[in-house]
Amino acid sequence: MAKIAYILLCHKDPAAIIRQAERLTAAGDYMSIHFDASADADAFREIQTALADNPNVTFAHKRIKCGWGEWSLVQATIYAVQSAVDAFPRATHFYMLSGDCMAIKSAEYTHRFLDDNDADFIESFDYFESDWIKTGWREERLIYRHYVNERTHKKLFYAMFEAQKRFGIKRKIPADLQIQIGSQWWCLRRNTVEAVLEFIKKRPDVLRFFRTTWIPDETFFQTLVRHLVPENEIRARTLTFLMFTDYGMPVTFYNDHYDLLLSQDYLFARKISPEAQDLKRRLGLLYAAEGVDFQISNEGRSLFKFLSGRGRVGRRFATRFWETESTLGRERELLIVVCKKWHVAKRVLERIRQVTNVPAIEYLFNEEDTPLPDLGGIQNTLEKRTRHRRALMRMLFDYYETDRLIVCMDPSNLDLLNDFASDRSVTRIMEIECQFSDDYLIGHAMRVGLAGDQTSKDTLARLLPTIRNDMLHESDQLNDAEFENHCRMREIAGSDENAQELGHFLNIPMDKAAEITRTDHLFSD
Known part of the structure; x- marks a missing residue:
């Protein structure tokens, strides 16, 4: 039977993290937590104290400060995964979560789903051929080196980029890798995770490349899994239900989304609003429930597109040529x-x-x-x-x-x-x-x-x-x-x-x- 080690990356709301860890481990699963080193130290101590007696919880052996779009997010994930692999030898799957994710199926359903589907679930699409990147940089993420955070050092970030571009300072992509891209919310089998960790030890050149790649959490694991695992053992999808607005912001779920979430063909959902207390309560009870029959209709994305598109149809005032x-x-x-x-x-x-x-x-x-x-x-x-x-x-x-x-x-x-x-x-x-x-x-x-x-x-x-x-x-x-x-x-x-x-x-x-x-x-x- 599948036993899951959840890899939790988080930086706030210690009370919610504690509840999430207790809820998920109560069903016999495990959790490895990386709490951002730049977050409140008292909050981390609160989490450690509350979960100290839980044998199914461990913490990343090293904490680092994380920033959006940086290598630090990938490094934090690696630290948490390494700790989980060492602490939980019986774990068969490793599932990436954030602090605002919640299960939308029962543990019983989740374990049965993974038992019935012997594969790695990770979005991994060809970086250059797919349309996963809708707007903005594509090749520039890879062939130039990005040393600072775009959000905290915007001027320096773009100045360094323009300098490299002006003087033609480009680098080559590792020749034996076909870069892939996809969501960072994956679920991988133990053999795959161990193969990735072994690859990391043997290929420091690949780590050097991704350390200065922009937004590597969308490419690192996605590329390595496709490199190490046969294609017929990969399902290029995430098991976490998430949607984005037209402006690239994650859609947030509230109390009245309970029925919609349960009917989606996913195991978890992101992002659950901090204010959606009733939704959190109901989903928390659901994970521990047994014998629940889920009716999958999977209309969430088409519903959102239909409802959010009302009243926003543009008009043109001149005829085409x-x-x-x-x-x-x-x-x-x-x-x-x-x-x-x-x-x-x-x-x-x-x-x-x-x-x-x-x-x-x-x-x-x-x-x-x-x-x-x-x-x-x-x-x-x-x-x-x-x-x-x-x-x-x-x-x-x-x-x-x-x-x-x-x-x-x-x-x-x-x-x-x-x-x-x-x-x-x-x-x-x-x-x-x-x-x-x-x-x-x-x-x-x-x-x-x-x-x-x-x-x-x-x-x-x-x-x-x-x-x-x-x-x-x-x-x-x-x-x-x-x-x-x-x-x-x-x-x-x-x-x-x-x-x-x-x-x-x-x-x-x-x-x-x-x-x-x-x-x-x-x-x-």
């Missing part, structure tokens, strides 16, 4: 059916095809597999269709040899609607306004990955109002755009009223329009 150089044609008429319920729009479109001879294409900017003719490759992907939207529509007009064409779009495609409405051609927009039941919204959330079969009722109850408001907001944006030819069919309206709107949109007699709107179950889910 490929949009200004073309037009659909003054004599052409583009008819756009806009509806959030795609199945309703497709049902209306099918009836229009039966009653009129106007070519109609379903959600070509939203569904990759929308049937389209071969147009030389421009139709192959949604990205190409959207980027070359006007060229695509011109080719479709030409293909069908028509001056009238109907397409479907989602209300979220406001930029496309604005673009087509500004064209010299005639653009008519028919918005189909539907009612959204809770069941429909739940199904929608599952289709777009905001929820899963195992998502709790409490999470859905908090999520549904946001999704509903988001859909209403899209409709409001359509109204605010004040398109010149904007018609509207409503689920709550009568068939005659809708026929009048549809007749105006299609420019067809009322009897034909009524034939379409009187279709049975036109708005049914």
